[in-house]
Amino acid sequence: MKTAITELLNIQYPIFQGGMAWVAEHTLAAAVSNAGGLGIIASGGAPCDYVREEVRKTKALTDKPFGVNIMLMNPEADAIAHMVIEEGVKVVTTGAGNPEKYFPMWKEAGIKILPVVASVGLARRMEKYGADALIAEGCESGGHIGEMTTMTLVPQVAQAVHVPVVAAGGIGDGHGVAAAFMLGAEGVQVGTRFLLADETQIHENYKEKVLKAKDIDSQVTGRSTGHPIRVLRNPMTRKYLKMEAEGATLEELEVMTLGSLRRAVVEGDVKEGSLMAGQVAGLLNKRQTCKEIIEEMMTEAVDVMEEAAGRFCKR
Ligand code: TUI
Numbered sequence: 001m002k003t004a005i006t007e008l009l010n011i012q013y014p015i016f017q018g019g020m021a022w023v024a025e026h027t028l029a030a031a032v033s034n035a036g037g038l039g040i041i042a043s044g045g046a047p048c049d050y051v052r053e054e055v056r057k058t059k060a061l062t063d064k065p066f067g068v069n070i071m072l073m074n075p076e077a078d079a080i081a082h083m084v085i086e087e088g089v090k091v092v093t094t095g096a097g098n099p100e101k102y103f104p105m106w107k108e109a110g111i112k113i114l115p116v117v118a119s120v121g122l123a124r125r126m127e128k129y130g131a132d133a134l135i136a137e138g139c140e141s142g143g144h145i146g147e148m149t150t151m152t153l154v155p156q157v158a159q160a161v162h163v164p165v166v167a168a169g170g171i172g173d174g175h176g177v178a179a180a181f182m183l184g185a186e187g188v189q190v191g192t193r194f195l196l197a198d199e200t201q202i203h204e205n206y207k208e209k210v211l212k213a214k215d216i217d218s219q220v221t222g223r224s225t226g227h228p229i230r231v232l233r234n235p236m237t238r239k240y241l242k243m244e245a246e247g248a249t250l251e252e253l254e255v256m257t258l259g260s261l262r263r264a265v266v267e268g269d270v271k272e273g274s275l276m277a278g279q280v281a282g283l284l285n286k287r288q289t290c291k292e293i294i295e296e297m298m299t300e301a302v303d304v305m306e307e308a309a310g311r312f313c314k315r
Contacts, residue, residue: 001298002162005187008133009065009091012036013298015177016135016166017290018191019069019093019141020154021045022265023202025060026054028290029198030061034271035291039066040093044261049078057149058069059303065090065116071144072097073227085109093135096144098122100129114166118146123157133164135189140170142230142278145220153286157182164240173278174300181305190297197290203268207287209275215282222257223248229257232275236260 005014015037021044030037039062051068055114058066068089073096081102084092092106094272104303106113107130116124116135123134136157138150146153150169158165167180168189180188191312195202197208209232219233220241231237240256243311259275288296 001302003186005133008164011038011065011295012210014069014166014187015042015297016168016187016189016313017045017194018141018168019067019071019095019187020191020195021071023195023200024069025201026057026061027195027199027201028197029054029066030058030295031197031290032194033058033062033064033066035253035289035294036039037290037294038063038091039064040091040138041068043068043077043080045069045071045072045074046076047268048076048083051080052083052087055084067077067091067093069093069095069103069266070099071095072099081105084111087279092153094195095137098125102124103129105129116168117157118153118189120153120160121158123161127161127163131163133186135163135166135168136185137189138167138169139220139228139230139280141168141287142218142276142281145169145228145230148195149264150180154180154183154185156201170278171276174182174302174304175278177301178308180305181301189192190293192280193284193293194295195277196284198287200288202265205268206264206273206275208227209270210277210281211287212283213277213281213284215279217278218277218281222253225253229274229276230278232276232277234315236271236274 003014013036017032019040024042032039043051091112093114112132114133116128134229136154139145154167166187167185171188172193193312220228260274263269
């Protein structure tokens with residue numbers, strides 16, 4: 001399939017793997033890139049040296065393009081922004097903030113810049129500063145989210161800018177891919193479905209929770225802190241939301257969540273850990289390789305679009 005995104009990045013399929021903190025490391029990113037999508041290494045809150053090592057390990061596993069996601073609330077975001085230049089990374093995505101101060105040096109280095117945006121305002125600003133494409137992420141996503149849904153955000157961003165748009169949030173099968181294209185996207189970013197990929201190194205307990213999740217099993221914690229995070233409900237979210245409703249301070253809430261994503265991903269603590277996952281988790285029911293995920297989603301998307309054209313468009 002050829003779209004503005006496959007052309008821009010020289011990849012086979014217009015599917016990105018989301019840069020999920022603690023999850024998106026070299027085995028996952030390399031498997032996605034080798035399967036023809038765009039694998040992405042996450043920085044999350046990790047130190048720069050850790051992310052650099054992940055980049056080097058990914059390079060050893062694939063000669064295809066891959067990206068690095070810089071979570072801008074990471075205290076070492078500045079160092080990581082320089083590291084991607086030193087390591088010759090070709091594609092950078094950013095999240096949870098405004099990356100414009102890094103644009104001049106990334107452009108100079110020839111890096112393709114794809115900020116994640118959750119609003120039309122930031123989308124316009126990123127285009128003005130020279131973003132090569134935008135990832136419009138709706139609040140169906142797991143992890144840190146904005147206010148808009150994918151259904152409403154993607155067409156508004158696509159209409160507001162001239163650069164290609166990648167849709168993210170709630171896309172877990174070929175129907176979602178087809179829908180994203182209909183909304184004006186030229187590509188999709190998929191997170192939650194890749195939690196179930198054989199190549200992810202997350203704890204089995206986490207995968208089981210995603211497999212068992214139903215449609216309404218995610219909740220948003222932290223709205224009162226200004227950093228809303230979508231996670232699967234568990235004893236930790238119940239305690240957190242109760243404290244939040246009772247007016248707990250930012251400090252009290254932070255103490256509760258500190259290290260909670262690591263607890264879930266690495267230790268498999270599905271009771272007190274933070275199980276970041278999107279609303280699409282209820283749709284997902286099998287483990288597959290990255291190659292199977294990508295090929296199945298693309299085949300299904302093409303089938304859905306052809307079938308729809310035949311069914312709805314007879315003149
Ligand atoms: O970044 C994400 N999702 C994430 S990051 C993450 S790691 C984390 N762990 C603990 C606490 C906080 C984060 C887990 N999930 N998605 C991209 C994204 N960016 N979603 C929303 C935004 C966003 C929101 C507001 C981007 C920019 C923005 O405004 C920036 C501005 O200054 O205008």
